[in-house]
Amino acid sequence: MTAQPLRHPRMRPGLRVVAGRKAARPAMGPWVVFSVVAIVAFLGMVATRTSLDRSAIDLAAIEADISQARATNQVLRLEIGRLESPARIAPLAREMGMIYPDQSQRLLVAGVIREDSSDPRWAEIGRMAATVVEAPSDVVEVDIATVGLDQPQAAAPLIATGASDSGGDAP
Amino acid sequence: MAARKAGKRLGAAHLRLGALGVGLALAWMGMAVRLYHVQVIQAPDLAEQGVEQRQIDRDLVPQRGNIFDRNGDPLAMTIEAASLYVNPQELTEPVYVAQQIGGLLGRDPDTLLQQFNGDRRFVYLKRQVDTEAADEILGFGLPGIYAHPEPKRVYPTGTVSSHVVGFVDVDGVGAEGIEYEFNELLKGEPGQIAFEQTPNGVPIPWAPSQSVPAVPGHDLITTIDLPIQYSAEDACKSTLAVTGGAACWVVVIEVETGRILAIAGAPVFDPAVRQSSDGSPFANFAVRGMYEPGSTQKLITFAAALEEGIVRPDTLIRGVDDVIELRPQACTRSDDEIFGCYEDFDTHETEDMTASDVFRRSSNVGTIMVAQLMPPDLLGRYLDAFAFGQPTGLDYPGEASGSINLDPSCEVCPLSAAIGYGVAVTSVQMASAYAAIGNDGMWIQPHIVSSAHGLAAETQTFSPESHRVVSAETAATLRQLLSEVVEAGTGISAQIPGYQVGGKTGTANKLGDDGRYTEITMASFVGMAPIDDPKVVVAVVVDSPSFEYRTGGLAAAPAFAQVMEQALHRLGVTPDAPSG
Numbered sequence: 124m125t126a127q128p129l130r131h132p133r134m135r136p137g138l139r140v141v142a143g144r145k146a147a148r149p150a151m152g153p154w155v156v157f158s159v160v161a162i163v164a165f166l167g168m169v170a171t172r173t174s175l176d177r178s179a180i181d182l183a184a185i186e187a188d189i190s191q192a193r194a195t196n197q198v199l200r201l202e203i204g205r206l207e208s209p210a211r212i213a214p215l216a217r218e219m220g221m222i223y224p225d226q227s228q229r230l231l232v233a234g235v236i237r238e239d240s241s242d243p244r245w246a247e248i249g250r251m252a253a254t255v256v257e258a259p260s261d262v263v264e265v266d267i268a269t270v271g272l273d274q275p276q277a278a279a280p281l282i283a284t285g286a287s288d289s290g291g292d293a294p
Numbered sequence: 295m296a297a298r299k300a301g302k303r304l305g306a307a308h309l310r311l312g313a314l315g316v317g318l319a320l321a322w323m324g325m326a327v328r329l330y331h332v333q334v335i336q337a338p339d340l341a342e343q344g345v346e347q348r349q350i351d352r353d354l355v356p357q358r359g360n361i362f363d364r365n366g367d368p369l370a371m372t373i374e375a376a377s378l379y380v381n382p383q384e385l386t387e388p389v390y391v392a393q394q395i396g397g398l399l400g401r402d403p404d405t406l407l408q409q410f411n412g413d414r415r416f417v418y419l420k421r422q423v424d425t426e427a428a429d430e431i432l433g434f435g436l437p438g439i440y441a442h443p444e445p446k447r448v449y450p451t452g453t454v455s456s457h458v459v460g461f462v463d464v465d466g467v468g469a470e471g472i473e474y475e476f477n478e479l480l481k482g483e484p485g486q487i488a489f490e491q492t493p494n495g496v497p498i499p500w501a502p503s504q505s506v507p508a509v510p511g512h513d514l515i516t517t518i519d520l521p522i523q524y525s526a527e528d529a530c531k532s533t534l535a536v537t538g539g540a541a542c543w544v545v546v547i548e549v550e551t552g553r554i555l556a557i558a559g560a561p562v563f564d565p566a567v568r569q570s571s572d573g574s575p576f577a578n579f580a581v582r583g584m585y586e587p588g589s590t591q592k593l594i595t596f597a598a599a600l601e602e603g604i605v606r607p608d609t610l611i612r613g614v615d616d617v618i619e620l621r622p623q624a625c626t627r628s629d630d631e632i633f634g635c636y637e638d639f640d641t642h643e644t645e646d647m648t649a650s651d652v653f654r655r656s657s658n659v660g661t662i663m664v665a666q667l668m669p670p671d672l673l674g675r676y677l678d679a680f681a682f683g684q685p686t687g688l689d690y691p692g693e694a695s696g697s698i699n700l701d702p703s704c705e706v707c708p709l710s711a712a713i714g715y716g717v718a719v720t721s722v723q724m725a726s727a728y729a730a731i732g733n734d735g736m737w738i739q740p741h742i743v744s745s746a747h748g749l750a751a752e753t754q755t756f757s758p759e760s761h762r763v764v765s766a767e768t769a770a771t772l773r774q775l776l777s778e779v780v781e782a783g784t785g786i787s788a789q790i791p792g793y794q795v796g797g798k799t800g801t802a803n804k805l806g807d808d809g810r811y812t813e814i815t816m817a818s819f820v821g822m823a824p825i826d827d828p829k830v831v832v833a834v835v836v837d838s839p840s841f842e843y844r845t846g847g848l849a850a851a852p853a854f855a856q857v858m859e860q861a862l863h864r865l866g867v868t869p870d871a872p873s874g
């Protein structure tokens with residue numbers, strides 16, 4: 124047996140056993156809670172700020188798109204203006220064989236003088252009807268039954284019906 | 295002894311710990327000092343430096359207002375373009391850029407290379423190119439080539455409205471025409487924006503920024519009717535091709551309102567490139583050019599005579615010869631050929647003519663004889679009332695006032711003025727005068743712009759002046775005389791199918807460099823239709839037609855008929871005469 128009797132441990136100088144109450148450990152709970160809350164709040168703030176910044180960047184991009192769309196709209200309006208310019212259309216019309224009409228034709232709707240109408244077109248026709256004593260050869264009289272009184276824009280039937288004797292072609 | 299050794303070991307450890315602590319303390323102190331130095335002492339300068347690096351100050355160019363015709367068709371617009379430039383210090387292939395890129399853009403490579411040499415850091419390649427073309431060039435990825443946005447003024451109708459709209463210079467400032475006259479309204483107000491951006495050019499959200507928004511310019515609505523404007527230009531081009539004239543000008547006025555429906559002329563010019571088709575100046579002769587009107591002036595003479603009761607249409611003027619001497623031997627002495635000798639265009643026997651005949655046949659002699667019945671200052675007063683010898687107030691830059699020579703010491707001057715010599719007028723003045731007759735004697739100030747519309751929907755409307763020049767009865771009588779000119783007088787070529795037309799021809803010899811009248815003429819025709827209730831006045835002036843077309847009836851009246859017919863159809867005016 125090699126066991127050696129324990130020596131009395133030498134007391135380290137300055138240390139002695141003191142009888143007393145057990146040392147109080149500090150409470151960790153509140154600090155943990157506080158730390159968790161702080162971390163969560165910080166992360167939430169970061170997330171919110173990041174979201175706002177991203178929205179601002181998106182807004183800037185949308186505004187740039189709007190600006191681009193406006194610029195494109197102007198270019199398209201320019202193109203429309205060029206396409207609709209009479210300087211472009213008239214030569215094309217001539218190439219297609221279209222000519223400027225060299226005769227004017229009046230359509231006198233017999234018996235239709237709507238004095239109560241506010242439409243100036245009827246007033247003008249009424250004036251003509253009042254001044255024309257005899258219908259010249261170039262004035263076409265149309266039977267009232269063929270006239271759409273409620274549809275003064277329906278010019279095609281008028282011409283087709285009235286122009287057969289004058290030799291004019293229906294449009 | 296062991297305790298002493300232990301104490302010595304403890305002391306060494308304490309020393310090392312202490313040394314370490316001191317070192318750490320010194321390090322922290324150094325950092326603190328440095329932090330204090332950076333965050334407190336240098337903070338303002340560093341913050342300013344940072345802002346300078348991040349902050350962008352940019353001027354906001356206002357959108358120039360558009361110009362429209364009366365139907366809302368654009369005559370002038372602004373689009374976004376790009377101006378390409380290079381930093382020669384960053385170019386790695388200057389020769390390639392000058393030749394290839396410069397060639398693509400229409401620049402002379404040698405000139406560009408010269409500009410690339412030296413210390414310059416900014417050289418324009420080309421200003422105001424299409425954004426697609428700019429993107430394509432930037433897409434080559436050549437270092438040193440950049441682009442910045444720049445607005446570009448464009449004219450969709452090309453040459454058609456160029457004499458009315460004018461043009462802007464390369465910086466977008468109005469230089470001619472409506473662009474110049476209304477530049478203050480069109481240009482808007484520039485803005486400013488200051489913001490911070492990252493090195494990548496991305497704006498920093500929530501960073502301090504200031505902005506003063508740009509205010510776009512007003513849009514202008516003109517009185518021009520684009521199809522009629524085109525008809526007028528087309529008629530002028532055709533007229534020059536037929537008559538061989540040097541220039542042609544047409545003015546179309548709406549009688550009841552004074553609105554200018556068209557001012558056109560030939561040769562034309564392209565406002566986009568600011569070059570005429572034949573190199574001639576851009577000047578709008580209809581507004582700025584003065585000419586002796588000849589017989590078209592007789593309308594004013596007869597207006598004065600009829601209004602004052604000096605003559606009636608059936609007043610008989612006895613002994614009208616085909617030549618008259620206002621000074622003794624004026625027609626035989628070569629040095630008096632300028633003043634004092636006038637003759638009718640057609641030779642005829644001495645005969646009695648009614649005032650109506652004199653007007654219809656455009657007899658110079660008969661008109662002078664009528665003028666001789668008038669008080670000396672009467673014609674001058676009526677010329678002034680019809681706005682001759684002064685600007686009409688047209689909203690167009692550089693309007694000529696014309697001139698009237700009624701010097702009291704010149705006894706023949708009023709008589710010369712009676713037949714349109716010794717006075718200088720503009721086409722706009724003449725058209726306005728005839729419009730007054732068509733408007734039952736009320737002269738209305740001609741105008742081209744009817745309203746201006748701003749961003750906040752504020753609208754400026756331009757109201758023309760007006761005043762009476764003759765009574766409605768005199769105006770009606772004059773219209774009857776004008777219709778006789780077209781029915782059976784010198785203006786037969788002005789007849790239009792379906793409409794009753796009235797007008798007056800004018801054939802005025804031009805002065806040569808030697809101060810004597812030549813055979814070269816200014817041929818004109820001014821007329822209105824429908825004669826009983828005129829809606830439109832058209833004035834046509836042809837400068838220097840060939841000899842066979844030297845008269846107003848041959849050179850100008852056909853162009854008048856073409857423009858007037860198309861204008862009446864365009865405006866939907868009911869025909870008032872049988873066709874054919």
